[in-house]
Amino acid sequence: MKIEDWFQTLRSKAETIEEKWSDATEQERLQLADQLFYLRQVSDTVVDLWLQFEERLSIAIRRIKQMEGQLPVDDKHTQVAVTNETSDKDSSQSEVASAPLKKGKESTSELKEANPYDPVFRRGEGFYHLRMFQDAKKCFEELMQHAPDWESGRLYYAYSLLFCEEQEHAFREFRLLSRSASSPTVVASSFNAIGCILAEEQQWLEAAQAFKSSLEIKTDQEEARYNLALCYLKDGDAQEALDEIEKCLQKDEDDWESQMLWLRAAQLLQSMDESAELAPPSPIQLPTRDLDTDTLQEMASLYESVGNYHRAQICYHFLTERLPREGWAWHGLAWNTWLIAGTKRALTLMKKAISLAPDQDDFTFSYGWMQLFDGKIDEAVRAFRQMLEKNRENRLGQSGMISAYEKMGEYAAAKRMAKEFTEDQEPYVRSLGYFHLGRLAVVEENWRMAEQYFQRTLPHISQLREVPIYMQLCASKLGEQTSVKELLQPEL
Template sequence: MKIEDWFHGLRGKAEKIEEKWPQATEQERLVMADQLFYLRQVSDRVVDLWLQFEEKLSQTIRQVKQMEGQVPDTEDQSDSAASAIHTLKKEMKKDEEKNDAPLDMKEQPLDFEHLFRRGEGFYHLRMFTDAKACFAELVAAAPDWETGRLYYAYSLLFCEEREFALREFRFLCKVASSPTIVAISYNAVGCMLAEEQQWLEAAQAFKVALETKPDQEDARFNLALCYYMDKDAQESVEEISKYLQEHEHDWEAQMLWLRAAHQLQGMDEAAELEPPGLLQLPTRELESETLKEMADLYEAVGNYHRAQICYRFLTERLPKEGWTWHGLAWNTWLIAGTRRAATLMKKAISLAPDQTDFLFSYGWMCLFDGEIDNSMNAFRKVLEKDSSNRLAQSGMIAAYEKSGEIQAAKQLAKTFLEDEVPFLHALGCFHLGRLSMIEENWILAEQYFSRAAPFGDQLREIPIYLQLCASKQGKTIAVDELLKT
């Protein structure tokens, strides 16, 4: 049977009940009332199943596009506040299960129930303009119907009438009697503020939502996201850890914890982090996005073995994605050297020949293994594709240095001094300082390293080189004093 025929049959049953009702006996009306109740259950179930299908379809499309390289990477997706903001559906569903009716509907006049049901149907089918019209009529006729007003506010929001939507949400925050309605409204206000990157104000709204209804799950997730976006890493980790206690399989929450932990680690290397639940060790059960975030965090703290495990799982799941093999190769190289990693890196390059970062990584691995010619060939291939690639140029300088071609290295390094980007200018000074050391020009080397010193956290050899230069000149100046010059 076609789905159109099935719906036509259901509609026909409703029409027959409508026709027979005026002349029906009391007993017949009881039977027809049971039939109407059954049809209502069918309708609610269809909407629920459609929503589940829509969510799965959207997720599958997103995953396929990601595998085909048609969407931005996970960092870009997660850092968009709008992409991570949870919606009304979870809380509404939860309250319907508790009360057998949506929130305050039991107390409302039956005369307007048809308007609510119709508007609710339009809303869940994402026909927001029609939903707005129904709920506008409902609010005008029954202004105290809080759930109807909440749906009206959301319909306004999704119709891009943000100012009116915000007004409705704020009104419900002040006057609604239902804690659930108040909490959902504050959560919605917070979401709207977050979309405007007003992180402090948004966080305050989410806090009030949680104070009103402590089990408002979406508000806790959104609060953790606000903290993360506002660089309050410790608070973000604490809030998302609480959320994961109840939702350990939520991959978005897993990713947020990992990113907040990574952010906290960057602020305080001594910070002690205890991963919650499934994040304690990488497993095949985790989503691809979560595994990638775990790998990034492990690399940041120097745990290359666990990062390697993450990428091993990713290569099994996404064998045609070059970035998974590149991550596996890079961490394998850090653990076991070029001989074990070279084949893996070549696999990554073969899958993504236009990805210059993979070529650079291969060249860098060869350079540290003493294969100067292979490293130069790799760097040259990168520069053929992008002649201004500073990463490849930096690799060439290091290769020239190792092969004894000091003048060629100096000539290329001096081009960095013309760069307007402060770090790249400092990198040029760093290279020239090393080359001056080879020539035993300790005074010039010290001058170059001093100019690069503001980036000592990224060029970590600088304090050692400054100390060596001072020693060669017979100085006893402390390193911290050298860095201030």
């Protein structure tokens, strides 16, 4: 049996025990507990054997390198390659308002070849890479008592503290290394970690300075560049974030985290400036089936927000392949297909979404909206009324009916329903009501009234992107010169 298959068997046993536990009798739970205890013994044995193997392997590699003349055989400091190992996302990232920071995981940069505490270092290193950070911390804490100048050991110690959520202590250790370490890699890594700690406290300006310091020491410190872009984004500097993240994509066009960050920054910039023309940089490739479900779903949403419906459509296509019973995936595919190719190609997909989730009002509304804009008003009205039969106060169904009344020329009925929105407790619903009234005033060419209604939607301008265009039209009809950019500026 392959080792991968053996571990899969162990994982399956653990999952089976978890699934059976809630419905098990007291006697069955005792048996399941015994099985869990056995699995824990297996895990402990594997860890011990792996640590022994890792230590022996490291010794063998060093001795072979010495025999080949790649390493000196005296007691002086020996340089060993540094690897960041940023591919392990679970233990190298932290969530900051839904966006991951890259803390990094450092391997050895300097060690004393004949140091008597080398076994302690190796054991701590083994625990660290197994993500057993409490055990790693104990090893490196012991190492620091006997070899406080061992830079790699102190760096590992600081990271272990960080992943044990002892931020204050970790911050002191990283600060010490940033000021005293001789290795540029250790200094740069320390500044990057300092920036991550500050960013988690939302001190964006100070964090950005730490990431800049990391890049000044090592210009190829890509984790720090990504983190700097993230800080710019969280601090509202969308253009600066785009500039930095594009540098990351030039280095690694397959970095999906950087691609996601570019999309978030583009979304923010577009919400700040509707006239901004954004096209994904050439390194951003088309989404692939290899991406996990959550990534595909978020990318689809972000692509939609910046108007790149073709890429959003690709994401949803892959999602429907992977999740054929999920109505939201079919709805996303249908909606973006409609935006690209119109109702004829999208309607079948939308019906599929509704059949999988018949109680989802969003899907019924989308179906009605497609029919409305295809000129099939009776079909649209039937869909909206179906929503209102279930709930007379359904604002989505009412909004669809207001647009249907407008199409049918029944302006009085449309105004009556829109005015109900303006009395709602929710600010967005009130703004939607004023938006509908503004559009009806435009149809009646009452430009001053339309302008006043649209002005009242401004607190929610980001959700109603058509408003600046309508206001520019009103200004033009009233003989005023107002640009879309001016309309987007907040009032002082």
